[in-house]
Amino acid sequence: MICFRCGAPLSESDFCNACGVDVRRYKKIVYAANSCYNDGLERACVRDLSGAEHSLKQCLKLNKNHIEARNLLGLVYFETGETAAALTQWVISKNISGTNNLADEYIDRFQSNQSRVETMSTTLKKFNKGLELAQGGSFDLSIIQLRKVLSMNPKYVQAHNLLALLYFERGDFEKARREIDRTLDIDRGNITALRYLNEVNAHLGIPDDKNSKGIRIFDNPSAQVIRSGNETLIQPLNDREPLGLGAFIQIGLGVLIGLAITYFLVVPAKERAAQEAANAELYAYGETIDEKNATISELESRVSALEQNNITLSDSLAQYEGSNGAVDANNYLISAAMAYIDPNQDATQVSEYLELIGDDYVETSSSYEFKELYTYLLNDIGDSVAQNYYDTGLSYFNNGDYTLAISYLSKAYMYNANNDNALYYLAMSYYESGDISTATDKLNTLIESFPTSSLVDKARQRLDEMSY
Amino acid sequence: MINFEEELKRFFPSLEIEDSEEAIYRQDMTDAADLLLGVIREDYAGYSETPTE
Numbered sequence: 001m002i003c004f005r006c007g008a009p010l011s012e013s014d015f016c017n018a019c020g021v022d023v024r025r026y027k028k029i030v031y032a033a034n035s036c037y038n039d040g041l042e043r044a045c046v047r048d049l050s051g052a053e054h055s056l057k058q059c060l061k062l063n064k065n066h067i068e069a070r071n072l073l074g075l076v077y078f079e080t081g082e083t084a085a086a087l088t089q090w091v092i093s094k095n096i097s098g099t100n101n102l103a104d105e106y107i108d109r110f111q112s113n114q115s116r117v118e119t120m121s122t123t124l125k126k127f128n129k130g131l132e133l134a135q136g137g138s139f140d141l142s143i144i145q146l147r148k149v150l151s152m153n154p155k156y157v158q159a160h161n162l163l164a165l166l167y168f169e170r171g172d173f174e175k176a177r178r179e180i181d182r183t184l185d186i187d188r189g190n191i192t193a194l195r196y197l198n199e200v201n202a203h204l205g206i207p208d209d210k211n212s213k214g215i216r217i218f219d220n221p222s223a224q225v226i227r228s229g230n231e232t233l234i235q236p237l238n239d240r241e242p243l244g245l246g247a248f249i250q251i252g253l254g255v256l257i258g259l260a261i262t263y264f265l266v267v268p269a270k271e272r273a274a275q276e277a278a279n280a281e282l283y284a285y286g287e288t289i290d291e292k293n294a295t296i297s298e299l300e301s302r303v304s305a306l307e308q309n310n311i312t313l314s315d316s317l318a319q320y321e322g323s324n325g326a327v328d329a330n331n332y333l334i335s336a337a338m339a340y341i342d343p344n345q346d347a348t349q350v351s352e353y354l355e356l357i358g359d360d361y362v363e364t365s366s367s368y369e370f371k372e373l374y375t376y377l378l379n380d381i382g383d384s385v386a387q388n389y390y391d392t393g394l395s396y397f398n399n400g401d402y403t404l405a406i407s408y409l410s411k412a413y414m415y416n417a418n419n420d421n422a423l424y425y426l427a428m429s430y431y432e433s434g435d436i437s438t439a440t441d442k443l444n445t446l447i448e449s450f451p452t453s454s455l456v457d458k459a460r461q462r463l464d465e466m467s468y
Numbered sequence: 469m470i471n472f473e474e475e476l477k478r479f480f481p482s483l484e485i486e487d488s489e490e491a492i493y494r495q496d497m498t499d500a501a502d503l504l505l506g507v508i509r510e511d512y513a514g515y516s517e518t519p520t521e
Binding site (some may be wrong): 004021022025026030032033060061062063064065068081082083084085086088091092110116117120121124125127130131132134158161162165168169194195196390 | 469484485488492505
């Protein structure tokens with residue numbers, strides 16, 4: 001404690017040791033201020049914020065420099081939603097004593113969140129607007145405004161009280177009761193809320209004594225209300241649960257509803273999911289099939305190309321080989337030439353080699369040199385072998401062996417195309433063996449090739465016979 | 469019985485943050501100690517202000 005006059009520390013003496021002023025009354029004032037602060041602190045601890053505010057104000061009236069009381073008063077204001085008043089007290093406190101002052105921390109914490117500062121400022125403005133609307137008679141608009149305020153700051157005691165008053169005026173006693181309860185949760189000693197509570201309870205038929213367990217049965221005889229302090233218990237009467245058939249019916253209905261929900265909601269969803277999965281799998285298979293088809297098409301193309309290539313190569317090979325094979329044909333021709341120049345071999349040997357060479361090869365596939373040599377040999381030995389073949393063939397014809405006759409007479413005609421007799425008997429051999437068409441062809445050839453032959457008339461006669 | 473109009477008059481607008489500076493300046497900081505000091509000064513007005521030894 002310091003002297004109020006000179007600022008020197010005071011002792012237990014009734015006078016200031018520095019300036020000698022009588023400090024007895026001053027000390028009493030300071031003690032009284034401290035007592036008020038202690039009372040305010042006690043009340044604040046039990047949430048009697050109205051009482052705490054009163055005591056702390058008393059303390060500050062006695063001792064304006066009581067930093068703790070001013071800080072606590074700011075806290076009380078802040079807790080009840082009076083943010084600006086709280087800031088005011090903290091700023092004054094900081095100006096009185098700037099060192100080791102909790103007010104510094106409170107101000108910094110508040111100002112650190114700018115959005116909260118804006119919200120608090122808006123809350124205060126909206127409350128003032130709501131109060132103005134209520135005083136102007138616009139109760140509904142005021143209620144709306146106050147609800148907004150309380151949504152932003154649920155601890156705003158004045159707003160709760162004003163809203164409770166408006167609900168009370170409108171006859172909504174239950175709502176008024178709720179707002180009053182909220183006020184008392186924040187500030188248990190709020191005189192205004194306690195007064196309103198008495199009035200609302202009277203309208204609701206609730207006894208004043210909060211500690212009693214009074215029972216009040218409302219107009220609805222199915223329930224009873226028990227109030228104990230701030231708690232309200234509503235117990236239904238005659239609420240025996242239904243037993244027997246009714247219970248089973250209710251259970252059955254519940255099961256049916258559950259089945260219906262499952263059938264109409266759950267099952268379609270599961271079916272849809274399964275269908276989608278199946279479709280996805282089907283799509284995947286389809287893609288696989290497409291890939292395989294593409295591969296198959298490609299392979300088929302390649303096979304076709306290979307087959308064509310094979311045909312081409314086969315044709316090329318056939319060109320070289322001929323019907324008897326080109327290599328064999330050359331060998332046979334060489335063998336025939338060797339037999340021709342060999343004095344130990346006769347024309348028959350040469351003819352045998354030449355007969356091994358196919359006529360189609362000689363005509364279509366042989367080279368010019370091949371054909372020249374073949375023709376030379378054939379012409380040179382033709383006459384001698386032709387006669388032998390003719391005689392043998394005619395012998396077979398006379399004996400009725402037409403097959404051999406055809407073979408030998410064909411060779412006879414091949415080696416000697418001027419032999420009309422060989423051609424005639426060849427035709428007859430075909431005729432006798434049943435090949436009428438070939439016989440006809442041969443006879444026509446005879447008529448055309450040998451028009452002056454003595455066999456022409458006989459040939460025409462045979463043709464007439466064959467035509468029948 | 470609650471008289472709505474009378475109760476409504478008991479509600480006052482809250483101090484807004486923009487007005488807190490003015491409220492600080494307007495704050496009456498006189499306490500009991502100041503009053504006591506004033507009384508003592510009045511008492512000493514007819515006497516010397518220096519303490520007697």
